[in-house]
Structures are given as C-alpha cells and as structure tokens.
Amino acid sequence: MSHRRGLQAADNVGRETMIKATESAESLSHVGDAPGHSEPHRVVRVRVLRQDIAGGESYWERFEVPHEPNMNVISVLQKVACQARSQDGRAVAPVAWDCCCLEEVCGSCTMLINGRTRMACSTLVDKLTAEDGEEIELRPMSKFPVVRDLVVDRRRLFRALEKVEAWVPVEGSYDLGPGPRISPEDQEDAYPLSTCISCGCCVEACPQYSKVEVVRREGESEADFEKRRTSAFDAGFVGPHAISQAMLFNSHPTGRMIADERLEALTGRGGIQMCGNAQNCVAVCPKSIPLTRSIARAGRAATVWAIKKIFDR
Amino acid sequence: MAQSRVLVVGGGLAGLSATMRLAELGVHVDLISLVPVKRSHSVCAQGGINSVNALTRQQGDSEWKHFDDTVYGGDFLQHQPPVKEMADWGPRIVDLMDRLGVPFNRTSEGFRDQRRFGGTLYKRTAFAGATTGQQLLYALDEQVRRREVEGKVKKWEFWDFLAPVRDESGRCRGAVCQDLVTMQFRAFPADAVVLATGGNGLIYGRSTMSMVCTGSAVSRAYRAGAWYGNGEFIQVHPTAIPGADKLRLMSESARGEGGRVWVPRKPQDPRDPRDIPEAERCYFLEERYPKYGNLVPRDIATREIFDICTTDGLSVEKDRLCVYLDLTHIPRETLDRKLGGILEIYEKFQGVDPRAMPMKIFPAVHYSMGGLWVDYERSASGGMVEGALRNQQTSIPGLYAIGECDYQYHGANRLGANSLLSCIFSGLFVAPTLANVGSAAAAKQEEHSRLFEAEIRRQEDRHRRLLARTAGDENPYALHQELGNLMTRVATVVRRNDQLAAAYDEVCRMAERWERCAVSDTGNWTNQNVVFTKALGDMFPVAKLILKGALMRDECRGAHFKPDFAMPGLAATDPDAKRREAEQWCDTFEANTKRWLKSTIARCDADGNPDITYQDIDTSLIPPRPRLYGLVGGEAIEEVWKERQAAAARARGHAASQVVGSGVGG
Secondary structure, eight states, rough: OOOOOOOOOOOOOOOOOOOOSSSOHHHHHHHHHSSSSOOOOEEEEEEEESSSSSTTTEEEEEEEEEOOTTTHHHHHHHHHHHOOOOTOOBBBEEEEEEOOSSSSSOOEEEEETTTTESSSSSSSHHHHHHHSSSSEEEOOOOSSSSEETEEEHHHHHHHHHHTTTOOHHHHSSSSSOOOOOOHHHHHHHHHTTTOOOOOHHHHHHOOOOOOOOOOOOOOOOOHHHHHHHHHHHHHHHHHHHHHHHHHHHHHSSTTGHHHHHHHHHHSSTTTTGGGOOHHHHHHTTTTOOOOHHHHHHHHHHHHHHHHHHHHHH | OOOEEEEEESHHHHHHHHHHHHHHHOEEEEEEESSGGGGGGGGGGSSSSEEOHHHEEEEEETTTHHHHHHHTTTTTOOOHHHHHHHHHHHHHHHHHHHTTTTOOOOOOOOSSOOEOOOTTTOOOEOOOOTHHHHHHHHHHHHHHHHHTTSEEEEESSEEEEEEEEEEETSSSEEEEEEEEETOOOOOOOSEEEEEEEOOOGGSSSSSOOTTTTTOOHHHHHTTTTTEOOOOTOEEEEEEEOOOOOOOOOTTTTTHHHOOOOOEESSTOOOGGGGOOGGGGGGGGHHHHHHTTGGGGOOHHHHHHHOOOOOHHOOOSSSSSOOOOOTTTTTTTTHHHHHHHHHEEEHHHHSSSOTTOOOOOEEEEEESSSSSSSOOBBBBBSSSOOOOTTTTTTSSSSSSSEOGGBBBOTTTTTTTTTTTHHHHHHHHHHHHHHHHOOOOOHHHHHHHHHHHHHHHHHHHHHHHHHHHHHHHHHHHHHHHHHHHHHHHHHHHSSOOHHHHHHHHHHHHHHHHHHHHHHHHSOOOOSSSSHHHHHHHHHHHHHHHHHHHHHHHOOOOOOHHHHHHGGGGOOOOOHHHHHHHHHHHHHHHHHHHHHHOOEEEEEEOTTTOOOOOEHHHHHHOOOOOOOOOTTTTTTTHHHHHHHHHHHHHHHHHHHHHHHHHHTTOOOO
C-alpha cells in the first residue's frame, strides 16, 4: 500500500494570502475544495457598519475580497480580517464579529445581512448576491448595545432565561435513577423547542422588543450596576425565545412542578401581554422553532392561571 | 476554614458538569469562558452518548464490555482504571442527563431509544436527534444558570485564560485572565484551577472544531510546566463535509442509522449516483469488514476512505477527494426523526438534500485524544477513588484538567459517542476532589497577591509589546493557514518520518516568524486581532510536541499510522506456513508492545520545545491484545494469540501455587 500524500488541506481560505507556501497550489487543490471553479478576478463587495467602541459613532466602510465558490459571509469576514485593508486600500483594523461553531448550532454569528437578521455562517454569498445584488451589507443587530463593529452584547437574552426559570428543578446530581418516561409524541413536541440556540434573531425581528442599553455610572459599584441593568432588562419584553423555553419546561413532567413560577414571570412586567402577535419571530428563526405556537400556548396558560389566582385568593 | 473557591476554565460539557456539582457541594465557582457557555464547542457533538443500558445488558453487554471496547478501540494506550470507572458511571450519567430534561429520542413505550455506534456490536448510544451534544450542554447550562441565580457560581464570559499562577512551592494558586471586551487583566485567586478547554483542532487550520478550539489555554499551562500526554494522537473523523471556512462534521450516527459508504467501481463515474446499479458500486467498508461493516472504529474507516481515494483512485470527483455516504434507502420520516439536525446542516451548506441524494464526504481532523497529563488514584477494585486529590490533577499541583483537554480516556483512538461521556464523567468526578483541596490560610493569600501582581505585569508587558508590533512582515492569519496546511499534510492520516522531521524544522521557523507578526489593530477594545495573534503564538509549542511525538513513535497505533512500520496481514494460504506467519506476527506484536505501549510525555523547555519521555501504562485489568479488525489472516493470529495467553495464564497459575506452597506468599 503506498501513501504518497498526507491529508492535504486545500488552501481555500484566501489562497492569495499564502506567503511562503510549502506546497504548490496544485498539490493542495485536491482535498476539501468546493466543487466548481471561481471565475478569475471575481470579487465580493461588502459594506460594513462599523463602530469602534461601545457608545461611539458608527460609520460605513467598504471592503473587497476575492470570490470563492460556495463561500459564506464568515469566509468574507475572515478574508477582511486577513487583508485588513478597506476597498480604497487604506490599512484599517479588522472588522470585529462574533462566531464560533460555523455550523449554525452555537448562535454566535447573528447580524443584519442585507437588512435581514440571520446567521453569518449559514448565509451563502452566491445566493445573497443573486437575490439582492452585488454589494453585501452587514450591520450589527439593532436591539442590543453594540460592543464593537458587528459584536453586540446579548446578555439580556440569557437574563430572560433566568427570569422564566428555564430549567428542570432537580434536587441534585446524585444517582436517583432515570428521568420520567416520555412518549415519542411528547419528545417530538419538546425537541424542536430545545434546539433554540439563543441567537436573538426572534427578538431582533420583534416590534415589541426594544433596545435596552445601560451604562455604568461614575463611582457605581459592579454589583449595583448589574442590579440596575437586570432591572432595566426585566422591564422590557422578555422575548419569544424565553416564552418558548418556559413552555418547554412547563411541558416536562418534572419541569412543570414549578409551572406557576414561570407563569408568574410571564404575566408580570415585560411578560407575554407585550406580544403584539406580529409573528415576525417565527419567520426569521434559523432553527424553524414554532415560536408562535409556544406563545399561543403560553397565552392560554397565562389566562387560566390568572383566573385560578383570582379564585385562590 | 474559609469557603473554598475553584476557578473552572471552559464552559463546555466538562466545565459545566464540574461547576454544577461543585455548586452542589458548596464550593464557590468562578467560571471563565471565551464565549457565552451556551455557545461552547460541545454543541457540535451530534451522534450520542454511550452507556450500557437495560436493553444491551440482556444481550450480554456489561460495563466491563464497554470498558473493553474502549481500551481495545483505543489500542490499549490508556491507563485502565480511569476508563473502567468511566464505563461504570455510564448508566448513572445518562440517567442523570435524562432527569435534567435532555429530550432523548424515545421508543414507542417511552423508554430512551438507543442506536449503534462504531467499535461495538451493541446499541449502546442514547441520542437526542442528531444534536445530542447541544442538548446535553443545554441541560447543564440550565443547571449552572440556576446555581448562578442562587449566587453559587459567577460566570465570566468573553474572558481568556492567560496563565496559571504558581507559588514558591510550585503549587497553582489561581490564574490571570483577560477580559476580551475591555482587554483588562484580572487575578483569579483559587484553591484549585481546572482546565476544561477542549481540543486544539485549529492547529490544523480547518477541522470540525469551533473557532475557539485553538488549544491556547492548554498550551499556556504546558509552557508553565504541565506535562502533555499522547499529543501525537489526533482523531481524523471519517466523514465531514468539506468547506472553505470549516470542515463540518457528518456524524457517525448517519452510519449508525444504516448509512452506507461507497464509491463507483468505475473511477469518477459521471452518472448520477442514483443511476449507478448496485453491482457497479463498491461498498468497501462492508466488503473489507463484514463484522463491523460501516461501523468500524474511526481510525480504520478514515484510512480506508483515504486509501480508496488516493491509492485506488476511486474518488467520486476528479478534482477533489470524496466518497458517497448514502442514506437514500432509508425512509424520509425516519431520517428526519433521528438525523434531522445533521441533514439540515448538509442541506444548508451544500444546497443538496441528503435524503434524496448521496452525500459527498471526506475525513477531517476532529478530536485530540492527547492532552494534559493527569493523575488518578487507583481503587482496590481497579477503578478510581472518588474524591482523591490526585484525580485529574496535572503535573502542577492544584491545576487540574478534564474533558477533551486531558489525555486520560481515549488512548490512541476514541470511539464514537464516548467523548460526551468522558467530558461529563470527568467533570462530575473531579468535583469532590476539588472540594477536598480545601482553602488556603488568609496569611498565605496575602503572600500570593504579590505573585498575581507580578504575573499581571508580565501579561500586560506581553500584550503591550504585541500591540506595538505594527511593522512586521508576517500576517498572523496567513501564517496560521500555513501552519494548518503543513500539519494537515504531514500529521493526520498517514505519517512518514522524513516529512515529520522536515515539518518540525518548518514549524520552528514559523514560530520564529511569528515574532515578526504585525497586528493590524492597535486598539485596546475588543481587539480580536491581538487575541488571535496571541493564540497563534501558543499553537507552535503544541504543534511541535505533536510532530515530535509522531516522529519518535515508530509504530502504528490507533490514529497514529506509519506505513513504514505497519504490520500487514498474513500472505500465506497453506495452513502450516500461515501458522508460522501468525507466530511471527505475534512475536513482532509482543516486541512492539514491549517497546511502544507507553504514554508519550512531553515537557516544555524554556524555548517552547518538547522534551519527550515515555511512561508505562496500567494495563492490569485487560491484557493488551492485537487489534485485528478486518486484518487478513486475523483468525490465525487470534488463534496463536489465545494459545499464548492461555499458556501464560497456566504459567502464572503454576508460579502462584509454587509460591504459596513454599510458604513465602502472603
């Protein structure tokens, strides 16, 4: 058996940047390349709404990178970082953006691409340019404070999960045997809700969800600042993702043991009454989670619970 | 005694399970993570989690068999007690995750459903669709969030671990970390620090791993004196979707649910694959490995796919290497229910529906079997002593490692669906150990604050020097790509000494070139450019130990394959000649075991170069035996091997009775 090559990486992420390649492009081109060939000199143009610092002024900057078959918005940003030059050739700091898994399961890389909230990893350039024209526009999400460029502070998403107690209240991790038996139907009902990646697309598209930006005051302690920020978060709409998580745990045999606490949270300040039924959330969810179904269920449960509360008084 | 405080670095399955249990034990936890913990790389695990279960037990399965499959699949390169302990914990862990609300797939009666994974003949794998890692991580994330609300855990998300801080005695007293938004440095004093920072796929450029898997935290601990074990053992997953930015995993569960790997018998057959008749397809895994079929261990499947494309020239496409992974014979409804998540990934990124059209896949770097060397306390029954201070402790006292970043559980090759188990197990198991470390006296803490100040100054200096480096002629992203290409070419499926030696020198030169990397962002706010450049610098010491470990290990074991040292099957057909060859094969195997069945231990010198030694392995529970999956003449070898084992056992029995007879034994 002869093995002449190791597993050779295709140098696809910016072949033009190879400075002292140890391999010829020829021998590298066998593995992993996307099928088809890019036309020579074809470029991807992108304009990015930048902001250097939290609370700073925003400005547009244009970039141009070589086109490659099957490339996604992440690859474009990777090339922008690598060349660190604007379209007119000025040396500029690379665009900052969040990403992690690149396969649409971590929820990091949400941004406004051609005005629509979506994941940069699963947004393919060719499809985008075919639909919307040549230049791609990237903006940070508008419902969260900008940290820098396309990076936003989404901690409010996670605060909402605390608020609705999105967990199964187990006693502890000691061995107490298996969990409850669950029918395949119930599992198939719960599983899609459980695939929520906390990307924030639903709240970005929601007309009822507005930006909450709390700035630390001079001399304010970290603890006081956090308390004030949490309170501001809680005053705003909790969001479709959190309502759906509340319904997920209220349907679990153990999770529903604190169903009332979740309904209390959902009917309080920033709760389900704020939903205006625009149904944008479900339209933009990258995981196709039936968010409006969760909201409808939550609405019914909240009504029943409110009536029960009156009679229990 | 003051309340003890633990710093957990990394919020994937291992870090979160440790945090969850520590909080229960009343230990205060600071949890540091590069990303919000819910976005950790564990979400990418797809297929499932292994444990013996009520069903397999009735088919003859046991914890011992799971243990045996794991060490046999790992080519016996693991110390056996930790693996035994892990297999014993398997059922409890899956039960626990079930109680935490993980939506495992169900049978019609409402029990957890199971599927079969590679390297075993039992359906041991519990799963939640094809996003099991995500579901397990979320369950732990939820529990940790709950403890955070109770004030028992403090999360520090978007923070980077820079260095452990050691006192005069060498003991780890905490760490210095950096806020990735404000770029400020901060001391984290702790009674124990535990690294749960995952693998290092980015050293290979593109892999199935997430962008945070640079291995930088481990590299920083290694440079600070922690030993690194079995670095050369890198798992290349047989089935990934090639992509420009990432090689996306196509889970083994696709084959577990009946997926078949094939290539057209005619090289680069231009027909639509659905029009190629059965007789003209080569199901090479099924043909060569009738017992395991498409579910041979990963290292073997990877080499076969690689070979059929390179050596046999049967790649599906001419311009790039790939084979078909075919699910089209399975009903759509079943596919959506059991594999939905991964099929969507293929569809989204390739624009082709894998339910209707065979997928095109190729191997990709996937998992680091090696990692920080960690210790354990062996129990009388051959497992581990729970709560012992040595468990999961690195060579630096007070610094621990769990999950993919330790070297302890998977030997030379990891079995599918064992990583989720090892991550959760090591996280849960280390918690009582950390709780037992106890708290340092207050007087000591004052002394330590000087150590922290010194380390912060050192880190600030390094950071400032990097920010000032604007004039260099090297681009960190381009250099990273170059490193990735080199490592992928020489240190993955097939390894040759001349290439490894040359690559080692090349990486040394790259490390020098790194010193000339210019940063393009000189600001001090969310500076991803300088953070990446730092992480790149930390890749070189690990790349070097991988290459040197691979260069020095002149044998084939698990994922480490050197054709120059392969032990081919038997050529003879005549029974006597075959028998002689089998005897010789076993002689060679025994000699090789004696020479190479050892952990590779790398220690880092002041220049970031590895000093490599070898350490004996505790194989006292299951004697090492030849790994014969599909080897020609395997039956003859197995026969000879069994005779030898029986003879050795008789000899031991004889010796033991003599000792007892002479009255010396006790």
